[in-house]
Amino acid sequence: MKNILATEELNTEELILRAAKKIFTHKGFEGARMKDIADEAGINKALLHYYFRSKDKLFESIFDGVLKSFLPQAILILSSELPLFQKIDRISEYYIQSLSKQPDIPIFVLHELSVNPYRLIENIKEHGMDLHLFSQQLQSEIDEGKIRPIKTAHFITNLFALCVFPFIGRPLIMGMMNLNDTEFNSYVLERRQIVTETMIRSLKV
Amino acid sequence: MKNILATEELNTEELILRAAKKIFTHKGFEGARMKDIADEAGINKALLHYYFRSKDKLFESIFDGVLKSFLPQAILILSSELPLFQKIDRISEYYIQSLSKQPDIPIFVLHELSVNPYRLIENIKEHGMDLHLFSQQLQSEIDEGKIRPIKTAHFITNLFALCVFPFIGRPLIMGMMNLNDTEFNSYVLERRQIVTETMIRSLKV
DNA sequence: ATTTGATTTAACCAAACAGTCAAATATACA
DNA sequence: TGTATATTTGACTGTTTGGTTAAATCAAAT
Structure with a gap:
């Protein structure tokens, strides 16, 4: 079970959004790599596509x-x-x-x-x-x-x-x-x- | 023989530079495609690499x-x-x-x-x-x-x-x-x- | 006309890329 | 405990991309 008591614990979606924001704002859409975002979030690249179907969708959220x-x-x-x-x-x-x-x-x-x-x-x-x-x-x-x-x-x-x-x-x-x-x-x-x-x-x- | 009398005639290098400037300034380095620049200049993609060895070199010129x-x-x-x-x-x-x-x-x-x-x-x-x-x-x-x-x-x-x-x-x-x-x-x-x-x-x- | 060097092309290549999938693991609930 | 559902992963795929190469074409000098 995840430690939902720790206030600094973010769920995966929030982790992804935070990482994506950092990478996208720093490198721009074209310069950002899905791998970079996954690494920044500390998760697997495929998990990005599980939460946000495509790079475009993720970008638009941000x-x-x-x-x-x-x-x-x-x-x-x-x-x-x-x-x-x-x-x-x-x-x-x-x-x-x-x-x-x-x-x-x-x-x-x-x-x-x-x-x-x-x-x-x-x-x-x-x-x-x-x-x-x-x-x-x-x-x-x-x-x-x-x-x-x-x-x-x-x-x-x-x-x-x-x-x-x-x-x-x-x-x-x-x-x-x-x-x-x-x-x-x-x-x-x-x-x-x-x-x-x-x-x-x-x-x- | 090329029509070097026509003042509007640009040599290939100038054509490339002009096209590259347009594409790079419009799309940024990461967003620009060598194919786009070649098309814009009306030449072959390989010709870009003949005049400017790499995308980086071409970009730095611009x-x-x-x-x-x-x-x-x-x-x-x-x-x-x-x-x-x-x-x-x-x-x-x-x-x-x-x-x-x-x-x-x-x-x-x-x-x-x-x-x-x-x-x-x-x-x-x-x-x-x-x-x-x-x-x-x-x-x-x-x-x-x-x-x-x-x-x-x-x-x-x-x-x-x-x-x-x-x-x-x-x-x-x-x-x-x-x-x-x-x-x-x-x-x-x-x-x-x-x-x-x-x-x-x-x-x- | 032939040679020489510069220019241009089509076809190709390896790496990087976004995206997929089946299998594995964790979670919740009966 | 057993089962259904949600989450996570490693391995894979097809495509796009920057870049290469060998051959063709052109321009000019001999």
């Missing part, structure tokens, strides 16, 4: 899971009742903190979306990524003269670019700036304030 | 070429004698214009660097990516009270994030903002001004 754990939070914060500047702070806080723990996610998602853009469509429709409410708030603040005029697309781009780019460009930044891992971590910790400051200053009238 | 055609320009502009704000404008102009013509480059480079970070090291050392001069200029402007204090790493990150992210996040942006190809192109054209404005406003005292 990819969908990752999208669902990152995108909806943005919509949630942006569509909330919070003041604009607080939203900026919340987004930057949430994404920089989450991505610090899983720094491979952005490049993984964006690479797979680049190779296979249709993947996103279903997911977006499914979650009803609606930015209308936020667009209205932004326009109100502009109309009231509280911030400078800016289109929603550019606002969103600026905010996410500033939050996410450090993780996407990590090897580039570490190389150009001559940072080691410790120094890079300090740099990332500073980003949260930099992002909100940069965004808010650029919006002030 | 990857090095891409790095050399993008990174040095940044160092050149940043290390020049131009005023700070003009440098921002030049960088944003150059990168947004170049990447509009080759939008797959950023995600390609950053994905490959993520899977294989050591690739960059040689290239950076080789080109002497030195940002010391620029750091001094930035510090001078800060000391003279002309701009708000900011570390070089964050300045560079912000500038490149704002320039490059639209291309990295293209499918995401098109999906969330409901843009078609034409609308995305207009959006990219607007980016140049947005980037310089955002950067400069965030730096003003």
Whole structure:
């Protein structure tokens, strides 16, 4: 009988998903080997196909899971009742903190979306990524003269670019700036304030 | 005899390089098939191995070429004698214009660097990516009270994030903002001004 | 015309790969 | 305990892939 009392004990499916996430996010779909995932999970290769019939099926579980754990939070914060500047702070806080723990996610998602853009469509429709409410708030603040005029697309781009780019460009930044891992971590910790400051200053009238 | 008079006639090596660049940048190293590259170039698969002994060799030609055609320009502009704000404008102009013509480059480079970070090291050392001069200029402007204090790493990150992210996040942006190809192109054209404005406003005292 | 060297091809090969299957083992329940 | 069901494995398969090779073709010099 398995030791179901030990809290750190994971069942096989969770073991596979955890291993698959690590390998897929690190190597991408094409670069990942089913053997690598099996080894990482400490199980037999055939067992992967017992739980997830194919590499594609396993990948979609991971990819969908990752999208669902990152995108909806943005919509949630942006569509909330919070003041604009607080939203900026919340987004930057949430994404920089989450991505610090899983720094491979952005490049993984964006690479797979680049190779296979249709993947996103279903997911977006499914979650009803609606930015209308936020667009209205932004326009109100502009109309009231509280911030400078800016289109929603550019606002969103600026905010996410500033939050996410450090993780996407990590090897580039570490190389150009001559940072080691410790120094890079300090740099990332500073980003949260930099992002909100940069965004808010650029919006002030 | 080949028609060497026709200017549009490319020799086989150039044909291969052009095809390989298209396939590699679109699919990544692992996703690219030598057969695909051969087909794209309109030649036989064995001919690839005649000109470039292996997939790795061919890939390195492409990857090095891409790095050399993008990174040095940044160092050149940043290390020049131009005023700070003009440098921002030049960088944003150059990168947004170049990447509009080759939008797959950023995600390609950053994905490959993520899977294989050591690739960059040689290239950076080789080109002497030195940002010391620029750091001094930035510090001078800060000391003279002309701009708000900011570390070089964050300045560079912000500038490149704002320039490059639209291309990295293209499918995401098109999906969330409901843009078609034409609308995305207009959006990219607007980016140049947005980037310089955002950067400069965030730096003003 | 013949030789020489560079270019191109079709056919082939070994390794790596995702995926399969029958047999073995563990688990639950009667 | 015995039996049915769920889980796990080692050995296997067919296909795809990067890479090779020997022969054919072409271009130019002798």
